Amino acid sequence: NAGVTQTPKFQVLKTGQSMTLQCAQDMNHEYMSWYRQDPGMGLRLIHYSVGAGITDQGEVPNGYNVSRSTTEDFPLRLLSAAPSQTSVYFCASSYDKGGYTFGSGTRLTVV
Amino acid sequence: SQKIEQNSEALNIQEGKTATLTCNYTNYSPAYLQWYRQDPGRGPVFLLLIRENEKEKRKERLKVTFDTTLKQSLFHITASQPADSATYLCAPTGGSYIPTFGRGTSLIVHP
Numbered sequence: 001n002a003g004v005t006q007t008p009k010f011q012v013l014k015t016g017q018s019m020t021l022q023c024a025q026d027m028n029h030e031y032m033s034w035y036r037q038d039p040g041m042g043l044r045l046i047h048y049s050v051g052a053g054i055t056d057q058g059e060v061p062n063g064y065n066v067s068r069s070t071t072e073d074f075p076l077r078l079l080s081a082a083p084s085q086t087s088v089y090f091c092a093s094s095y096d097k098g099g100y101t102f103g104s105g106t107r108l109t110v111v
Numbered sequence: 112s113q114k115i116e117q118n119s120e121a122l123n124i125q126e127g128k129t130a131t132l133t134c135n136y137t138n139y140s141p142a143y144l145q146w147y148r149q150d151p152g153r154g155p156v157f158l159l160l161i162r163e164n165e166k167e168k169r170k171e172r173l174k175v176t177f178d179t180t181l182k183q184s185l186f187h188i189t190a191s192q193p194a195d196s197a198t199y200l201c202a203p204t205g206g207s208y209i210p211t212f213g214r215g216t217s218l219i220v221h222p
Contacts, residue, residue, distance in 0.1 A: 004154075033209055042214035043155070043200070050208070058209070090154050098145060100210065102154030 006103035013081040013110045021076040023091030031094040032074040036087040081110045113139045115213035123219045132186040134201030141203035149198045191220045
């Protein structure tokens with residue numbers, strides 16, 4: 001099993017550009033979520049999903065969109081990148097509410 | 112609003128000693144609480160989960176306690192080793208089953 005796969009690992013965007021961070025898991029997990037991690041701020045929840053077709057907002061959803069058309073994939077879209085979105089982004093999944101498996105992260109820089 | 116507090120200062124201990132990390136939370140009634148380990152440049156790794164009706168949970172050299180009256184969890188690593196050096200995150204988890212993370216405590220085990 002590959003676990004949780006995030007792509008790309010690194011990305012530099014210009015202000016105003018849009019992009020999609022990919023997240024895929026091969027463990028048939030129902031629960032998936034996106035976090036951003038900034039120095040001194042810890043992990044903050046952006047969006048989450050409790051199953052295909054079901055998504056909800058987390059603590060810091062502004063500027064991001066998600067969709068969950070399949071159990072395996074949970075992409076995160078940046079609509080119009082801003083320097084404040086420079087961060088490390090983690091995708092995570094869980095089969096049954098506890099014990100999340102995290103991806104290796106995407107380091108995003110917006111200039 | 113929900114608040115999760117973990118010691119912001121690094122915990123330095125000698126190899127072989129027991130490390131004890133603290134997690135306090137307020138304005139929150141989690142159904143369970145999770146602990147994760149994070150190494151620099153990597154995603155968090157799940158360690159243990161303890162439910163609200165459990166007082167203590169053990170896994171090898173790890174022990175977690177959960178006091179819902181004090182709104183506190185303690186995380187112990189016995190016979191600590193330099194390889195245990197990492198940041199440890201606590202994550203109280205409520206009805207949505209999506210964990211909210213503390214900022215983490217850095218543990219440094221000196222040989």
